[in-house]
Structures are given as structure tokens and as C-alpha cells.
Amino acid sequence: MVYLRATIGVLSSVRMPSIRRLAKAVSVPAGGAVPPGMSVARTNLPPYEECLMANKSDDVCGFLPKIDAHSPQGTLGRLKLSELMPTQNAVGMDEVNEKVAKIKDKTGSALEDYLLPRAVPVIIGNGGRYYLIDHHHLSISLWRAKGDMDIPVQVTRNWNSLAGKHFWKTMAASNWVYPFDAMGAGPSNPDTLKQHVKDLDNDLYRSLSWLVREGYGYVKDPNNAIFAEFKWGSFFRTRVIFAAQLTCKKSCMEMTLADIREADPDDYAEKVGYARYLASSPEAAGLPGFVGRLA
Template structure:
């Protein structure tokens, strides 16, 4: 069972290189609407999953968007659920382990696989991948099912990157989401995690 502890946001080390900033901004707005008590209750109920690496660093394995939203909103502390303590491993063995367990995703904002060194040291430096936001908004619109599959939204982002033109206005983004929902039920999407079969609620 994961151990929950409090952490400073600057203690968190990302395990991916990008986030969708539209999704981050939406989360930040919701967080800033909460009073202090409600915020603490929310964060305690949604701890950020981490693994401990060398130097007792907390490496984030999920909820990167929440971590970045907290940083952008000026919220300095959160709760972390420590999934595993790997601090006794050498650096090479640490990365071998997190790669094997699919906890790391070093793809850039264009969907290109990079070296582990491309992942920033702090959540404040995560780059924006617009298609990651599109994937999140399509999921929230019911296009596909939320799933615990590792980095599922990034797989959907890669799917949309070659099928949905980049938008430049809010209106165009809403149209992109509608197109994304339509594409989510197409035969091309059948192998993606969370694919919603026709008629499935």
C-alpha cells in the first residue's frame, strides 16, 4: 500500500517531458476556486503518485497535470503517494526499473521519442503538447473511457496528431474536440486504450 506524505511542489521530478497546457489551465482554475479547507481535502483525496529515487527525490509517475497546475497556481505543497522506494538503486538501475514498469515517457511536444535527459528536472519546465490537451478534452467529452493504462492520453494524442489539424482559435479547438470525439469511435482507434465500443455507456 502506498504511503502518503506531504511534499513541496519543487521536490517533484517529472517522468514525462510534456503536458497539455489547456488541461493544466483548466485544473488550475478549479483549484483556485477552492478555499483552503476544500483544497486540502481535494489534494489529500488525490495524492500525486511518486517513486523515491537517489537523494530522496520524488519522481512523479502520474498526475503531472495536477502538479503543474499547483505550481502555476502558486500552491506550494501537495500530498504524494509513494508507490515504491527505489533510492537504494544506482542511477542506471533506477532508470532501467522505471522504464521496465512503464513509469517514464520521454516524448517531446511533437510526439518524438527523446533521451531520458530531455525530461526536465522540475514540473515548472514541462513543455506544452497541444494534442495532449485535445486528448484530455475528448476523453472528458465521452470520446473514450478513462483507463489506468500507462500514458493512455499520450497514445490518443499521437493518434490525433496525424488526423486533426492544429487550431489557432478557441472556436477551432472546440471543433477539433468534436472531430476528436467522432474519430474516437472509428475503426482506426480500436487498438487504443479506453476505446469505447458503439453503444457502450
């Protein structure tokens, strides 16, 4: 038997070569004792080195166990991108495009090294479905760069006993669903959420909030991080309007900040600068990660 650590904290605290040797390093005989203090998932897959040799695609190596409807909370395993159900309807495509450029040339162990510390947190429930509650941008970026593939996931909760309104009520109470569309309208019935990561819409203001954060207009607050970028996006949506939005005639939903910068660089610079100004203004004081103006 091979025993695998099932906590993301372990992955982030060791070097990648150590992670790639993890399956072999913690192997114990069948029926043997699990090392003290280790949260584990059990698998009959071959040792990591054999698995790596057999891996002929960009899929993360199968040394991780396949997640199923009975996988307990804390299990670190793998799922196909096509098996993941979004809990939001939109992403910022500017951020997605940047991630695609970063990921597309990664293969084999380099891709694994990138993904293992970024395991996607999932909720199991509502009839054995797998709902990702973070890393939507990473997931759609992987789909665009690599197609359907196995990725590392960690079970945050197994609520497979819950379904329908009981499941969604529990998800909403935990702030693990964002039932708004790419234009900020909602909330809507969670049954209208996208059914596949590849179908996520573009929210220009989610991109703007990401760009402002990247420029240190606000910071990630670990105590108030849930859908923080969408909250900032909603703040900017009624305050920052690009000229290109007013003249757009088709495919307006697909417009990115990169498109706006190319079409009207002066207006782009002015409006992004204004967004950064707003982020440090008293108007934004109640938003997550607000830092205000430096003296």
C-alpha cells in the first residue's frame, strides 16, 4: 500500500522533488501502521517513479488517488477538469490569458511542480458532484492550455448526503457559491450556474479588480478573501466606464482590458489610474484588503 499525505500544508512546506518522491517515501507494507500525525488517503497505484514513466500526457501523475463520492474531508487526490462544477459564473479573462501563457509550455514534472501546491479545493455533494470553490481561473486556464486533464484536488467537505436546496443553502451559508452573472446581476438560482469550467463568462470588472490588486491598490486579506475580487469588481462597475464599452457593437461580453488598451491606450491609462485612485479612497474603506492612501 502507498499512503499519501492529504494536506496542502505539507505540499507547501517541502520542496517539489520531495513531493515527487512522496509516494515512495511514505510507503508502508499492507496492514502496516500509518506514521503518527499523518492524514492519509490510501491507493493501490504503482510507485511514483513507475507512474511517471507511464505518464504520456500532461495529466498530473496518477500517484494521487482518484477522488470519488465517498472520499473523506481532507483527501488529496485527482479529478478531470471536466468533472469539476463551477460555483461562480464568470472569471476575468485578462488574468486567464496571463495564466495560459504561463502554463502552456509546462509539461511533465514541471507542470506537476506548478500544480501540486495549487490543489483545487472541492465540495462533494448534490448527487456525487464535485464543486470547486476556488481556483476557477487556474482551472479554465488549464483547460485552454492543455484540454481535459487530471489535476490535484483536495476535498474541503464531503456533503454528499445533501442535495438540492439543502445543499445550496449550506453552500451559501459557508460563502462557497457566488450566484451572480458576468454583469453583476443576481443572485440567481444556483441551478443556472455554469456546468463546466470551459463555459465561464468574461467579467471585465473582475479583470480590473485583479489588475488593481496586482498594482498594490489593495491586498489579499486571508481573513476576508472569499470572492474579494468580485466585491471590488462590483465597486468599480458603477464608477469606471471605458470609452470602448460605450462604442462596442458586438462581442462586448468578450472584451478584455487588453482589447481596450489596444483600441484606446489613453482612455485605458486614464481609467485604470482612476480605478487605482478609487481603491485608496474612503469610498472603498469597507472592502476586503483596503489599504488606503500612503502618507
